[in-house]
Amino acid sequence: MPKARRGAGRAPARGAAAGKSRSRAGPGGPPARLWAPWRMEFVLAPKEPGCIFCRFPAEEGEANDRRNLVVHRSARSFTVLNRYPYSSGHVMVIPRRHTGCLEDLTAEEFQDLHEELRLAARLLREVYRPDGMNLGMNLGRIAGAGIADHLHYHVVPRWAGDTNFMPVLAETRVLVEHLHAAWEKIQRAFRERSAT
Numbered sequence: 069m070p071k072a073r074r075g076a077g078r079a080p081a082r083g084a085a086a087g088k089s090r091s092r093a094g095p096g097g098p099p100a101r102l103w104a105p106w107r108m109e110f111v112l113a114p115k116e117p118g119c120i121f122c123r124f125p126a127e128e129g130e131a132n133d134r135r136n137l138v139v140h141r142s143a144r145s146f147t148v149l150n151r152y153p154y155s156s157g158h159v160m161v162i163p164r165r166h167t168g169c170l171e172d173l174t175a176e177e178f179q180d181l182h183e184e185l186r187l188a189a190r191l192l193r194e195v196y197r198p199d200g201m202n203l204g205m206n207l208g209r210i211a212g213a214g215i216a217d218h219l220h221y222h223v224v225p226r227w228a229g230d231t232n233f234m235p236v237l238a239e240t241r242v243l244v245e246h247l248h249a250a251w252e253k254i255q256r257a258f259r260e261r262s263a264t
């Protein structure tokens with residue numbers, strides 16, 4: 069628990085939010101701005117009615133998880149790949165409860181969320197072997213939250229010199245294939261971990 073809190077509390081990934089208002093800072097702060105042009109698709113896409121962070125974990129089964137990019141569910145949280153990632157392995161760790169207010173979470177929900185966050189960070193480290201990671205939560209639209217009504221942590225693996233992250237992925241079709249491969253890898257890592 070202290071581990072997860074420490075990671076989350078320090079230098080939240082201001083720019084790591086899936087958000088329109090991200091204009092200056094990259095994940096972890098201004099010096100390391102990631103180039104992710106496909107995110108324009110997210111910014112310009114019409115917003116779905118309802119809350120996708122409520123819908124995703126409720127739609128169960130492998131076909132749904134593959135489509136929604138859900139890689140794991142815990143009792144009170146779940147982990148999903150970001151469809152418009154800032155880097156390879158960019159996931160979001162999200163409480164099941166629909167709230168945009170951290171203080172609304174019960175002690176159990178809070179603990180479960182942070183256990184899930186720690187597990188996600190550990191598995192991403194094993195699968196992707198990044199040089200570092202940004203963990204962060206943006207509270208409120210002004211702070212960069214793209215979906216402000218439902219809390220979500222971003223976990224963004226980082227590599228030295230990654231500010232020009234895979235420009236080849238700018239092509240959406242390639243990115244989609246990349247996302248499916250990432251879903252396979254991360255979902256398997258979670259599955260193997262819970263089987264032990």
Ligand SMILES: [Zn+2]
Nearest residue numbers: 119122166218
């Ligand atoms: Zn919700």
